[in-house]
Amino acid sequence: MKMVSTIAEMQRLADDLRCQGKRIGVVPTMGYLHEGHLSLIKIARQNADSIITTIFVNPTQFGPDEDFAKYPRDLDRDTKLAETAGTDILFVPSAEEMYRDDHFTYVTVEKLTDVLEGKARPMHFRGVTTIVTKLFNITKPHVAVFGQKDAQQAIVIERMIRDLNFDLRIIVAPIVRDNDGLAMSSRNVYLCQRERIESTVLSQSLRLAETLIAQGERKCSTVISEMTKLITTTSAKIDYVSIVDAETLREYITLPSGARVLISLAARFGTTRLIDNTIITV
């Protein structure tokens, strides 16, 4: 595995790979890799010839009161894990390499970012779409793999790719969970033991929603209120529990048959904010 830290070298390597007829797969990450990330790298391997994993804790997608400074980092461990999972090139730029002091350019996806995570974290998606645009221009991929864990992110990036005509295909990879159901996240390390145990309630609430809807429940308010009841048996503070169309992100009141819906939630255990979701067809 090759380590690259400058934009110019990464672009030259990407050009070389393309000229050799290799299909490039990119897996953008913020590092502190877990099984979820590794599954993305493995899926990239199955869909491309040369895999670039990027590690960059992107400052522009964190709000001023969020955890940018304390976001967990462990490059030595990440390097080993990325290589074992099948990475060919690890792109690890510095913050100075990625953003000049007078960086003025941003990519925004309107409407889809007004809800859910975008509502809870106002500048978050502008940071995400800007850094992903930069990483696409730097790594020149044919295929990019993102996790379903960040469901809205995947939907926003798909729209951005379509609207800006990026000539690449996105693959959204399933959520990887711990044995007890908690979705893998670099932020899980923040949880104390009690919170870690309580946090399983998030995936349980999604399974509950799936069961209720499978049993015929169509009123979203009922599903959401049952999920809320379950989650608030713990110390969790709910940010949102939401049922929306999985493409337009418009809220449903009553679920129509055949609709593809995104059931998603965000909740805090102490200061740790976790998200989880499921997409189902009614």
Added chain:
Amino acid sequence: MKMVSTIAEMQRLADDLRCQGKRIGVVPTMGYLHEGHLSLIKIARQNADSIITTIFVNPTQFGPDEDFAKYPRDLDRDTKLAETAGTDILFVPSAEEMYRDDHFTYVTVEKLTDVLEGKARPMHFRGVTTIVTKLFNITKPHVAVFGQKDAQQAIVIERMIRDLNFDLRIIVAPIVRDNDGLAMSSRNVYLCQRERIESTVLSQSLRLAETLIAQGERKCSTVISEMTKLITTTSAKIDYVSIVDAETLREYITLPSGARVLISLAARFGTTRLIDNTIITV
């Protein structure tokens, strides 16, 4: 010369050219080609192997009260001119091909677009940077040529290329003028005979500014007021006359020695809005 109207075909052709080791030069235009555009195509030819000229009257860069609907169009004439000037591929997409009804994604360059044309035309540059991003992703150029006539546009696009890490080089080509000094513009056809004669005052005012500064004048207000006096000897209504730093676009009060400054103006003759500029080193 090959004519292409779909994004998918243009991207395939661009990939093929790149794999053959050809350097792609792109000249984005809104059509109704004049000597100014043709000079861009010729400069592209000198700097690349395969020249793509694009013609697209981009709706998102026109304000609601601007001249999108009546913007002059003549594809037959453009086709002949583009070929004669050295275009290899003419990319002429429809509006439907370029923008879906639910297009939500925009590229914005902050700060640099708050002044001059951006101040006079609030959504203009958002439209420009969005369409240019799309055209870059569609034509995959090594080199892109823009005209100095749209000075702020060139500066904004250069910043966008840097900030978003587009792997290409921009060339800014000198303004081409009619014999009497009027800068070439597709909008010049709107001028009646009297306005056409009066319009030479714009370039004359820039020459006056250059002369005053060469003679030692350093107070911007004096230079601007002399330019204004000259322009308003005609029926012209001035939008702005401005002297700014040619990179940051910050206004000068007193010109420092060695500064690279953009002297630019916009004025209306009847309903026709014209712009012109010069960049000088003090």
